[in-house]
Amino acid sequence: MSAANGRLKRWALQYARAALGAAFLSGIASRFGLWGENVGYGDFARFMEYTGEVNAFMPASSIPFLAWAATVSELVLGVALILGLQLRMAAFGSALLLLVFGAAMGLSFGLKSPLDYSVFSASAAALLLALDSSGPQENS
Secondary structure: OOHHHHHHHHHHHHHHHHHHHHHHHHHHHHHOOOOOOOOOOOOHHHHHHHHHHHOOOOOHHHHHHHHHHHHHHHHHHHHHHHHOOOHHHHHHHHHHHHHHHHHHHHHHHOOHHHHHOOHHHHHHHHHHHHHHOOHHHHHO
């Protein structure tokens, strides 16, 4: 690989890390109203409603757990991706979380919804990041 391609690849990997991590953290900011009251979810109650809609096939009693599990997972994965901590594991976890989310969206809303929101694209990017993340570049 040429030096220019090596630099581009490193930049692309860092871009993927930052984009995926920021997306997770932005979602959390939205569900706690940090983007504003009428922006995104606006508050956790609306996020819980959306969690129930996405997981319409699940028992209603499981929705609070799923909402908090998604929130904690996105926080841990978002921070790990941005900081480059346990990058391979964080990237695999992100790919899996996004795949499960996309599948749930597909089951509840139809396949168009996760495709329109690029959930599977983000999952694929996370998987590529995981497969290419090894060795000393993890913390670069």
